[in-house]
Amino acid sequence: MSFKAPESLAEQIAQHIGEQIITGKLKSKERIQELKVATDLEVSRGSVREALLILEGRHLIDILPRRGAMVADMNRANVTALYEIYVTLLIMLATKVAATWQGSELNPLIEQLQRMRAIANSSDPEAPERVVKAGFDLMRDAYPLANNPYLEGILEDLQPAIHRAYHMALHLDTNALARNMEFFGQLLEAVLKRDTSKVEIAIRNYGNHLLSIMLAALKD
Secondary structure, three states, X not given: OOOOOOOOHHHHHHHHHHHHHHOOOXXXXXXXXXXXXXXXXXXXXXXXXXXXXXXXXXXXXEEEOOOEEEXXXXXXXXXXXXXXXXXXXXXXXXXXXXXXXXXXXXXXXHHHHHHHHHHHOOOOOOHHXXXXXXXXXXXXHHHHHHOOHHHXXXXXXXXXXXXXXXXXXXXXXXXXXXXXXXXXXXXXXXXXXXOHHHHHHHHHHHHHHHHHHHHHHOOO
């Protein structure tokens, strides 16, 4: 039996603000006023302060001396740096899984991909965003197979910033949903075949595609 502690108030506040940043309701470099957040949400400033520290660790905000908290800038340099490290870490995760999986250990990943395909084939207007979130869950299903808590921790810390970038790409690429599903299909097929070279190619190609879309839309 496993015990999962309820989310703290600070975590709930962090998720609320993080969702606004990911979806673009809070823009790059926009100031986050601690007092206003505390008043709007009817919580203490201490809880808000703790939430902002959580968001800083997730690379969604910057906390600057004498200037307070502001939404992390999504510029060309930052997005490029983010994708460089994220793609490298995903390759580490997927190649480790491809090399070490045994028996039925891939079944949760296969089942998750099937759920993603069902979402993608539905008439739900929120299907692209739901598929992105389901893709992160598929990644989490792979963590136990890689058996590397440090890799897992870094990927989880980067996930909100990547989600923010994905959200932007979804609105810029009319074929985003189809490309997303094609990528996950190719990736899981390569993992099943233990073909680590194809694993790396699939991740790099998809990462470069998303990065090119965002760089074209960003001015600096």
